[in-house]
Amino acid sequence: MTDVAQPVWIDPTDCHYPEHPAREAATNPYLPHQVTWNETRAFKPAMHPVGRLRYYYKWPGHGGRVWWRKRYWPTRRRVLQIRGEYNPKTMRREKTIVDKRPIWWTLAFIAMILAPAVVPAAGWNTVMSAAAVFGIYAAINLCWMLIIGTAGIFSLASYAVVGAAAYGTTYLAIQLGLPWWLLPLIGALIGLAFGLIIGLPAMRLDGFYYALLTLGVVELCRVYVVQSREFGSATGGLYGAPSYLPANLGQMPRLLFSYYAALALMAFALVVYRFIDGKRLGRVLRMAPEKREAFAQACGVDFVRARIMVFLISSTALGLIGGFYACHFGGASPNLFSFDTVLLSLAMLVIGGIGRSEGAVAGTAIVVFIDRVLIDLGPLRYMLIGAIMLGVVLFLREGLFGIKRQFRTWRDKKKSERRAARAEKGGEMLPEEATETEDKDLIYFRRFDKMQRDFLKRLVTETVIEEHRTRPLGQHSEALERLLIYFRRQGQVDKYAIMVLEEFRAYRIVALSGHRGTAPRVVEDRNYASPDEAYHALFLRRVQDLLES
Amino acid sequence: MNWSFVLSNATTLACIYGTLAIGISLTWSSLGLVNMAFGFIFALSGYGAWLASLNISAQPAVVMAAGILTGAFGGLIVCLLAFIPIHDKPNFPLRALIATLAISLIGNQALLWYFGPRAKSLPKLFGNWNADIFGVIVTSDKLGASASAIVLLTLILLWMRSSRRGLEIRAMMMNPHAASIVGIGVRRTGFYVMALTGSLAGLASVLLAQTYYVAPFSGITPMVKGLSIALVGGLGSVPGAVIGAVIIGLNEALTSTLLGGQYVLITQFLLIILVLLVRPRGIAGLLDKAREA
Numbered sequence: 001m002t003d004v005a006q007p008v009w010i011d012p013t014d015c016h017y018p019e020h021p022a023r024e025a026a027t028n029p030y031l032p033h034q035v036t037w038n039e040t041r042a043f044k045p046a047m048h049p050v051g052r053l054r055y056y057y058k059w060p061g062h063g064g065r066v067w068w069r070k071r072y073w074p075t076r077r078r079v080l081q082i083r084g085e086y087n088p089k090t091m092r093r094e095k096t097i098v099d100k101r102p103i104w105w106t107l108a109f110i111a112m113i114l115a116p117a118v119v120p121a122a123g124w125n126t127v128m129s130a131a132a133v134f135g136i137y138a139a140i141n142l143c144w145m146l147i148i149g150t151a152g153i154f155s156l157a158s159y160a161v162v163g164a165a166a167y168g169t170t171y172l173a174i175q176l177g178l179p180w181w182l183l184p185l186i187g188a189l190i191g192l193a194f195g196l197i198i199g200l201p202a203m204r205l206d207g208f209y210y211a212l213l214t215l216g217v218v219e220l221c222r223v224y225v226v227q228s229r230e231f232g233s234a235t236g237g238l239y240g241a242p243s244y245l246p247a248n249l250g251q252m253p254r255l256l257f258s259y260y261a262a263l264a265l266m267a268f269a270l271v272v273y274r275f276i277d278g279k280r281l282g283r284v285l286r287m288a289p290e291k292r293e294a295f296a297q298a299c300g301v302d303f304v305r306a307r308i309m310v311f312l313i314s315s316t317a318l319g320l321i322g323g324f325y326a327c328h329f330g331g332a333s334p335n336l337f338s339f340d341t342v343l344l345s346l347a348m349l350v351i352g353g354i355g356r357s358e359g360a361v362a363g364t365a366i367v368v369f370i371d372r373v374l375i376d377l378g379p380l381r382y383m384l385i386g387a388i389m390l391g392v393v394l395f396l397r398e399g400l401f402g403i404k405r406q407f408r409t410w411r412d413k414k415k416s417e418r419r420a421a422r423a424e425k426g427g428e429m430l431p432e433e434a435t436e437t438e439d440k441d442l443i444y445f446r447r448f449d450k451m452q453r454d455f456l457k458r459l460v461t462e463t464v465i466e467e468h469r470t471r472p473l474g475q476h477s478e479a480l481e482r483l484l485i486y487f488r489r490q491g492q493v494d495k496y497a498i499m500v501l502e503e504f505r506a507y508r509i510v511a512l513s514g515h516r517g518t519a520p521r522v523v524e525d526r527n528y529a530s531p532d533e534a535y536h537a538l539f540l541r542r543v544q545d546l547l548e549s
Numbered sequence: 550m551n552w553s554f555v556l557s558n559a560t561t562l563a564c565i566y567g568t569l570a571i572g573i574s575l576t577w578s579s580l581g582l583v584n585m586a587f588g589f590i591f592a593l594s595g596y597g598a599w600l601a602s603l604n605i606s607a608q609p610a611v612v613m614a615a616g617i618l619t620g621a622f623g624g625l626i627v628c629l630l631a632f633i634p635i636h637d638k639p640n641f642p643l644r645a646l647i648a649t650l651a652i653s654l655i656g657n658q659a660l661l662w663y664f665g666p667r668a669k670s671l672p673k674l675f676g677n678w679n680a681d682i683f684g685v686i687v688t689s690d691k692l693g694a695s696a697s698a699i700v701l702l703t704l705i706l707l708w709m710r711s712s713r714r715g716l717e718i719r720a721m722m723m724n725p726h727a728a729s730i731v732g733i734g735v736r737r738t739g740f741y742v743m744a745l746t747g748s749l750a751g752l753a754s755v756l757l758a759q760t761y762y763v764a765p766f767s768g769i770t771p772m773v774k775g776l777s778i779a780l781v782g783g784l785g786s787v788p789g790a791v792i793g794a795v796i797i798g799l800n801e802a803l804t805s806t807l808l809g810g811q812y813v814l815i816t817q818f819l820l821i822i823l824v825l826l827v828r829p830r831g832i833a834g835l836l837d838k839a840r841e842a
Contacts, residue, residue: 154643201822204829208583208642209784212776213825219773220814227811339769343654350647379662386655393648394634 040455045428061093101358108361112263116256123373128255130372135262136328138364139269139321141348142357143314146273149355150282151310153202156342157214160198160221161315165190165322166332167231170241173326180242184323191319192312199311215342222337239331258328265324266361272317273357281306340382344371347389353399362400449490453549456486460543472535487542494523496541498534501527507534509541553685555802561691563798564698565756569775570782570790571702572749578785579721579742581642582632585649587750587775588768589656590623594751595763596660597622599669609674613697616755617748624747625740627652632739661765668762671755690759701752705745706787714741722785777817781824783834792832796820 007030011023061084070079081098097103119127144158165187172178172186198217202210225231232238244261245254276282288296288303296303326332335341348367352359366388370381377384392399397406415432428450434443459479467480476484494511497520501508506527510520523541528534569587576584584590597619602612631648635641675693679686709715717738720728729735754763757771774797782793797817804816824832 201825205825206829208577208646209780209825209829211646212583212780213821216773216777216818216821219770220818223814224811339766340654343650346647346650347654379658382658383655383662386651386658390630390648390651390655393644393651394630397639 056096058087059095059097061095105358109267113260116259124252125255126375127373128259130368132255132258132262132328133372134364134368135259135264135266136321136325137345137348137368138266138361139262140318141345141360141364142266142269142273143317143321144345145349145354145357145360146276146310146314148349150277150285151307151314152285153307153311154207154211155198155202155214155311156211156346157198157217158314158318159336159341159345160214160218161191161194161318162322162325163221163225163332163334163336164194165319166326166336167225167238169323169326170238170331171230173241174238178242180244180327183241183327184320187323187326188316188320191322192316194319195312195315199308199315202308202311218337218342219339222334222339225334225337237331237333237335241326241331243330244327261324262328265321269317269321270357270361272314276310276313277357281310285310344382344385347385350389351392351399353396353401355398356401359399359401452486453546456483457547459483460547465540465543468539469536472532472539483543483546484539486546487539492542492545494541494545496523496538498531498538505529507531509534509538551806555799555806557685557687557691558805559795559798559802561695561798562801563794564695564702565753566771566774566778566798567791567794568698568702568749568753568756569771570778570794571787572746572753573772573775574779574782574784574786574790575718575722575749576742576746577779579718579725580632580636580739581725582636582645583642583649583776584627584746585646585772586623586627586631586652586656587746588766588772589653589660590620590627590747590750591754591768591771592660592763592765593623593656594620594747595671595754595758595767596664596669597751598671598755598758599763602672607672612671612674613752613755617751620751620754621744621748623656623750624743624745627747628739628743632743633736636735636739657765657768664765666765668764668767670762671758674755674759694756694759698752698756705749714738718742718745774817777821779831781821781831783828783831786831786833789831789833796832 006026009025009027011025014020014022071077072079080102083096083098085094085096086092087094115131116128140158140162144155147153147155147158168190169178169183169187173183178186198214201213205213245257249257284301284306285303288301293303322332325336344367345364348363349360350363351366352361352363367385370377370385374381396402428446429437429443437443459482461479464477464480464483467477495514497510497512499508499510499520500506506529508527509523511523512520524537526537528537569591573584573587576582594616598612598616601615605611605615627649630652631645635644635648638644673690675689678689680689680692681687709718717728717733718741720731720733721735721738721742725735728738753771753775754768761767778793778797779790780793781796782789782791797820800817800820801813804813808816828834
């Protein structure tokens with residue numbers, strides 16, 4: 001809009017003298033008033049993308065019908081936790097799904113049930129046996145997650161329980177010729193006994209002492225099994241347990257059947273997880289996180305008992321899984337006790353995030369996929385798993401499923417850093433305050449006021465003050481007039497008034513407090529001889545207040 | 550029943566396991582880190598010593614120095630990966646435990662990948678002779694292992710006692726927070742400690758390779774033993790680690806003579822559990838002075 005090149009003025013009267021060339025002179029560039037207007041009105045503060053956003057989808061509310069509140073039968077929980085609220089803009093009823101995890105779980109289960117349909121025929125054997133292993137490992141990891149996450153006992157011996165149950169049931173089945181359906185039950189008994197034995201020291205030891213001890217117990221089991229003759233030191237494992245698969249089944253249906261059985265086992269472990277972690281026991285334990293145990297104990301929360309209970313229940317479940325393991329694989333191998341198994345399954349827990357069931361299942365899926373499906377990689381696949389585990393531990397707080405929360409924490413930190421870095425505020429609202437202010441007019445008024453004051457500050461010059469001193473009342477220049485209009489209309493820091501001490505002799509400036517019965521406050525210890533002087537002094541005070549704001 | 554044989558065995562085992570246990574115990578008490586990658590460092594330094602004996606020279610001093618230096622290098626790797634990035638982040642002990650486990654997984658598999666599963670054997674460092682001490686026939690490797698372990702451990706403990714760096718490490722063991730306040734750099738001390746404990750693992754590896762072999766997973770059993778000895782002695786106490794090593798070594802020698810080799814771990818763990826039930830922080834550990842990192 002502005003003409004950058006300096007325009008040239010041509011004398012219009014030179015047309016009367018065509019024999020001379022026209023006279024020319026350089027002139028000031030023409031500046032349209034629109035530019036000044038736009039520049040003044042432009043929104044200058046740097047706006048950063050901050051403020052709180054709600055990423056909930058709002059479902060439409062009901063019409064006249066009462067809400068459908070279906071509950072799970074033995075509990076008092078609803079299928080979905082739905083919050084109802086009014087939209088303040090449209091004044092309509094809206095529904096918000098607060099916790100969408102049940103939806104994800106349902107979708108995941110449907111996907112798992114339908115998964116065999118999409119497995120390519122070439123890799124059917126590998127993938128389906130890996131999927132069955134995934135079901136069993138996920139079940140074990142869920143029970144282990146109860147011990148590590150919910151009970152807070154850092155036990156590394158859960159595979160020792162599984163292995164002991166698997167070995168014990170296989171041994172008994174071979175010796176006594178038991179049917180397959182008895183194996184998980186016997187396994188549960190063995191698991192309970194094992195849990196009692198290794199749970200006892202847990203009452204006295206804490207944290208790492210117990211972790212190291214249980215690591216030793218696993219090593220002990222491995223060495224015992226490898227060396228003992230009746231547990232198959234010669235054959236590298238104990239085999240010969242009855243299988244739950246019907247005898248007259250082809251290869252493909254066999255794998256399919258075992259996959260669904262393992263999936264059912266995982267569902268069972270999920271139910272156990274849900275009924276411990278979400279119920280009284282788990283809640284008691286989550287109320288007493290580490291280092292606040294003494295406080296919880298003093299408040300009457302018997303968390304030691306709760307811990308032992310959780311430990312025993314999950315040991316029993318682990319034993320049951322061990323019995324299932326024995327009839328799934330037809331026996332047990334010393335691999336169950338190896339340091340690598342403990343490591344890999346710890347990797348499963350850690351990758352998903354310790355303390356959440358979806359973490360256990362997703363971590364198991366990732367690790368089992370790398371371990372069992374990408375067999376061609378050789379030892380590289382363990383290095384890959386280890387690298388993922390290391391990355392998760394170094395960079396994430398709570399595994400994959402904690403990323404969302406970690407990101408939000410980081411974003412909030414960045415937000416507050418930005419807020420702290422902003423030097424200029426001047427009555428304007430910060431974005432965070434603005435989003436929480438109901439009256440949006442207030443935000444715009446504050447911003448307008450700030451702009452106006454910034455503009456008026458530029459008008460305060462020596463000449464304006466001199467003009468006011470000579471002519472406090474009467475005809476004013478535009479700058480002074482604007483200042484005076486602003487002072488007249490604006491709320492003031494102090495409500496100033498001129499007090500007449502003696503007519504035409506002494507005047508003084510006071511400030512009114514605004515409270516009835518309180519005497520006016522004397523602002524300065526000075527008397528003025530004429531009303532005009534007092535007037536000017538008051539003007540100077542207001543100018544000072546403006547410049548300081 | 551040959552008591553002298555039992556005694557000499559017990560001494561050798563106690564020396565080697567004591568070296569490991571002191572390394573683990575030092576790391577835990579000064580850095581608050583349970584170094585689960587100790588087994589990896591052990592195996593790595595075994596391979597380092599083996600490579601040195603092949604490529605440089607089979608001199609005992611060279612082999613041992615190569616093992617110790619490789620161990621220190623492994624310790625530095627663990628420090629860089631598992632201590633420096635997370636030591637000031639929340640929930641450090643657990644994350645450090647898992648990180649060192651991950652390092653151990655990666656490292657052991659890398660060793661397996663690079664060197665193959667076949668075990669290697671180091672050259673005999675101490676020759677092949679027998680000594681008769683007060684009527685007890687002691688073979689050269691046992692005597693050499695015990696002597697070198699005792700000499701080097703004494704040197705290290707003297708260094709810990711008298712040098713500036715040792716003073717820093719001991720300050721970190723007493724109170725890491727106060728140590729950092731008076732200007733002892735946590736990261737720098739971490740490097741010293743990890744190099745020191747790694748070289749202890751390297752020493753133990755070279756000494757143990759006189760009787761066993763060097764293999765990718767050869768470090769796990771010694772690490773578990775070292776951990777349990779450190780547990781019995783009390784994590785963070787050097788005299789406790791020595792006492793624990795003596796007890797466990799004696800137990801191992803006695804059990805393998807009286808009952809048979811396959812019962813060693815069982816009696817050992819029964820012993821450890823018994824000790825820990827009586828004293829939850831180990832023999833020399835104080836109940837109220839557990840390190841809360």
